[in-house]
Amino acid sequence: MxxxxxxxxxxxxxxxxxxxxxxxxxxxxxxxxxxxxxxxxxxxxxxxxxxxxxxxxxxxxxxxxxxxxxxxxxxxxxxxxxxxxxxxxxxxxxxVIGAIAEVVTFREYQDSTNQMYADVKVPEVEVKNEDGTVNQESTNAINQSIQEYTDEIIAQYQADVEAADGQGYQAVDLDYQVITDSDRLFSIRFDKLVVMASGEETVKIYHIDKQTGKMINLSGIFKKGTNFIDPITANIKEQMKEQMAADENVTYWLDSDIPEWDFKSITADTTFYINEEGRLVIVFDEGEVAPMSMGSVEFVIPTEVIQDIVQDGFVQ
Structure with missing residues (x-):
C-alpha cells in the first residue's frame, strides 16, 4: 500500500x-x-x-x-x-515522518527606498498532535509570536525610512532556519542583521516541546524545581576566562573595570538551542556580554554540567 x-x-x-x-x-x-x-x-x-x-x-x-x-x-x-x-x-x-511541527510556508517583506533596504522573511509554523490533526492553540501561539516579532522589525524599518526622508543608509536582513528537529524538540531560529554605519546582530529562537506540543523557554528543558541557572552561569564564566587567557583579542564583560557591565547570570529566558551533536548552546546578542566587535557569541555547555537536571530527550 x-x-x-x-x-x-x-x-x-x-x-x-x-x-x-x-x-x-x-x-x-x-x-x-x-x-x-x-x-x-x-x-x-x-x-x-x-x-x-x-x-x-x-x-x-x-x-x-x-x-x-x-x-x-x-x-x-x-x-x-x-x-x-x-x-x-x-x-x-x-x-513528514516523526515530526509534529514544521514550517509550512512563508511570506517575504521587501523594500528598497533610495539607500535603505529591507528583506524580512516571515515563516508560518504548523504544530500537529500525535494523531496528525493540527494543534490549533500551539500553532496560533507560535505564529502570533513570530508575527509580532517580525511586525516590530518592519515597523521600525519603515519609521527609519520616514525619519531619514530619503537620505539614510540602512540595510535590514531577517532570515530564519529550523535548527533543531529532534524527537523531543523543534526550534526555529531568526538571525537579524541591521547595517548602518556599523552592523548589529541579534538572535531570536522559538522552541516547541514535541512531547507537549507547547512553546517553551530555557527553563522548559529542565526538571521542575531544579537549579539550572547557577551551573550554566558558572560554566559560561569559566569558558569566558579560558578564551580570554588563550586569545588576547577576545574580551568579555567579566571582572572588568565597569562592574555594572559585567555578565552576572543567565535567566530562564536566555536564548538557547540544541546543536547537531545534542549539546545545549547558550546565545548572547551582540554587545550583551562582550564588545560589539565580537558580534553575537555562543557557548556550548558540556552535557555533564546539566545531565542530572535536564529532562530526557533534549540533550545527549
Whole structure:
C-alpha cells in the first residue's frame, strides 16, 4: 500500500506543469544557492576560529546575499509553493515522518527606498498532535509570536525610512532556519542583521516541546524545581576566562573595570538551542556580554554540567 501511494505521488509530481523558463530559473538559482550556502558554511567555520572578525564576515555574507542567486531561488520557490494549487497540493502530500511541527510556508517583506533596504522573511509554523490533526492553540501561539516579532522589525524599518526622508543608509536582513528537529524538540531560529554605519546582530529562537506540543523557554528543558541557572552561569564564566587567557583579542564583560557591565547570570529566558551533536548552546546578542566587535557569541555547555537536571530527550 505504501509503495502504491509513493508511486502515485511520484506520478502526480511529474505531471505538474511548470513553465520551462521558471524551471530553468529555479534550478539555476538552487545551484547558485548551494554554492552560496557552502561559502557561508566555510565563512562560519573561519569566523568561529577568529572571533574578532565575526562581524565583518557576517556583513560580507549579507552583502553577497542581498539581490543574489540564493534570494532569487528562494523567491521563485515561494511563488511555486503559494501560487500553483496543484504544486502546493503535491508538496503538502510529502510525508513528514516523526515530526509534529514544521514550517509550512512563508511570506517575504521587501523594500528598497533610495539607500535603505529591507528583506524580512516571515515563516508560518504548523504544530500537529500525535494523531496528525493540527494543534490549533500551539500553532496560533507560535505564529502570533513570530508575527509580532517580525511586525516590530518592519515597523521600525519603515519609521527609519520616514525619519531619514530619503537620505539614510540602512540595510535590514531577517532570515530564519529550523535548527533543531529532534524527537523531543523543534526550534526555529531568526538571525537579524541591521547595517548602518556599523552592523548589529541579534538572535531570536522559538522552541516547541514535541512531547507537549507547547512553546517553551530555557527553563522548559529542565526538571521542575531544579537549579539550572547557577551551573550554566558558572560554566559560561569559566569558558569566558579560558578564551580570554588563550586569545588576547577576545574580551568579555567579566571582572572588568565597569562592574555594572559585567555578565552576572543567565535567566530562564536566555536564548538557547540544541546543536547537531545534542549539546545545549547558550546565545548572547551582540554587545550583551562582550564588545560589539565580537558580534553575537555562543557557548556550548558540556552535557555533564546539566545531565542530572535536564529532562530526557533534549540533550545527549
Amino acid at each position: 505504501k509503495d502504491e501511494r509513493l508511486d502515485k505521488m511520484n506520478q502526480e509530481y511529474h505531471e505538474i506543469f511548470i513553465p520551462a523558463e521558471l524551471r530553468q530559473r529555479v534550478e539555476t538559482g538552487i545551484r547558485e544557492a548551494k554554492k552560496d550556502m557552502e561559502t557561508e558554511r566555510q565563512t562560519t567555520i573561519e569566523r568561529k576560529k577568529k572571533p574578532m572578525k565575526k562581524k565583518n564576515n557576517k556583513m560580507i555574507t549579507f552583502a553577497k546575499t542581498v539581490g543574489g542567486a540564493a534570494a532569487a531561488a528562494l523567491i521563485a520557490i515561494t511563488v511555486m509553493a503559494n501560487s500553483g494549487a496543484s504544486i502546493a497540493h503535491a508538496m503538502a502530500k510529502i510525508p
